[in-house]
Amino acid sequence: MKHLRSRFLGSILGSVIGDSWGASYEGRYYPVDVEDFQLVGGNYTDDSEMMKGVLESLLINNGEFNGLHMAKTFVKNYDYRRRYGPGATSVLMQIKDGLPWDRPAKEAFYGAGSFGNGAAMRICPVGLLYHNDLAKLETIADQVSVITHTHRLGREGAILQAYAVALAVQADPRTLEPIEFMKKLRSLQLSKVYHQKLERIETYLSSPPPVDRIISQLGVNIIAPESVPIAIYNFLSNTSNFYEVLHSSITCGGDTDTIACMSGALAGALLGVKAIPKNWIDILEDVDIFQQMAKDLFDLYLKKSSK
Ligand code: R7I
Ligand code: MG
Ligand code: MG
Numbered sequence: 001m002k003h004l005r006s007r008f009l010g011s012i013l014g015s016v017i018g019d020s021w022g023a024s025y026e027g028r029y030y031p032v033d034v035e036d037f038q039l040v041g042g043n044y045t046d047d048s049e050m051m052k053g054v055l056e057s058l059l060i061n062n063g064e065f066n067g068l069h070m071a072k073t074f075v076k077n078y079d080y081r082r083r084y085g086p087g088a089t090s091v092l093m094q095i096k097d098g099l100p101w102d103r104p105a106k107e108a109f110y111g112a113g114s115f116g117n118g119a120a121m122r123i124c125p126v127g128l129l130y131h132n133d134l135a136k137l138e139t140i141a142d143q144v145s146v147i148t149h150t151h152r153l154g155r156e157g158a159i160l161q162a163y164a165v166a167l168a169v170q171a172d173p174r175t176l177e178p179i180e181f182m183k184k185l186r187s188l189q190l191s192k193v194y195h196q197k198l199e200r201i202e203t204y205l206s207s208p209p210p211v212d213r214i215i216s217q218l219g220v221n222i223i224a225p226e227s228v229p230i231a232i233y234n235f236l237s238n239t240s241n242f243y244e245v246l247h248s249s250i251t252c253g254g255d256t257d258t259i260a261c262m263s264g265a266l267a268g269a270l271l272g273v274k275a276i277p278k279n280w281i282d283i284l285e286d287v288d289i290f291q292q293m294a295k296d297l298f299d300l301y302l303k304k305s306s307k
Contacts, residue, residue: 014268018260071101113150127165157224220254
């Protein structure tokens with residue numbers, strides 16, 4: 001049980017560290033020359049700010065989804081300096097202006113809804129809290145997504161990332177089999193584009209091609225199907241090394257803050273907070289808030305599982 005507490009904390013802090021380390025390199029091309037975390041990291045972006053909103057709202061609502069509350073929490077926390085995606089900004093500003101919380105996201109992108117990676121980047125707390133209840137995990141991940149991302153691919157990206165967090169938090173780091181992990185992910189009902197990429201990841205794990213080919217085949221962009229898969233790949237190719245998971249994610253370039261945020265969530269969930277250098281944690285912005293929320297989420301998990 002002690003380990004599980006450390007893994008909740010590791011996953012939340014791993015997300016914020018990945019986000020703030022990757023933030024300096026957004027939009028660069030492979031191979032990104034990554035400097036030490038202490039030189040560039042510490043300040044997080046929209047990825048962590050929205051994850052904080054998910055945590056705040058789940059904690060106050062006993063782990064259940066309350067759309068109005070969560071949407072209002074996103075609006076309350078919104079700080080444009082955190083570099084939100086344009087779709088998410090527009091949705092949150094419309095909710096601030098008084099539109100019902102579930103309307104603007106449906107109307108985004110000419111009615112298609114967003115498939116940006118903004119739902120997946122914030123979903124880690126759902127994967128942690130519901131790691132032993134897949135049906136509930138899928139339901140809550142979907143609900144948390146639709147506040148800003150109603151396109152099927154945006155929601156599925158969040159479900160995939162949440163389930164990967166759930167598998168990571170339950171896995172034994174000494175015996176984790178990446179191919180077995182992938183087989184479990186492939187049992188999810190997802191669109192073809194995700195299944196194609198999950199199959200590619202399995203192949204690459206057995207026999208890795210050059211990194212530029214992995215990048216061109218999986219993608220490193222701002223949309224969910226081109227960022228969640230490479231985050232999972234970078235995690236599964238370095239499962240024993242927190243540093244290497246984040247470093248390799250950022251080296252790939254593209255949407256570096258978000259991809260490292262997602263792979264950091266996975267590495268932290270598997271390896272626990274002890275795998276994160278203490279001097280990294282010390283320089284993290286709002287670290288006390290994130291630590292407290294991770295502990296509260298674990299206590300909520302305990303409370304819910306004792307019923
Ligand atoms: O998904 P979202 O919140 O953005 C998150 C990203 C992360 O990288 C953060 O670090 C931050 O930098 O932003 O914001 P959205 O604007 O909803 O989606 C991101 C982008 O995906 C959009 O601006 C579009 O370029 C693209 N996109 C779409 N394009 C066409 N049609 C998303 N959905 C669509 C669509 O339906
Ligand atoms: Mg960001
Ligand atoms: Mg990003």
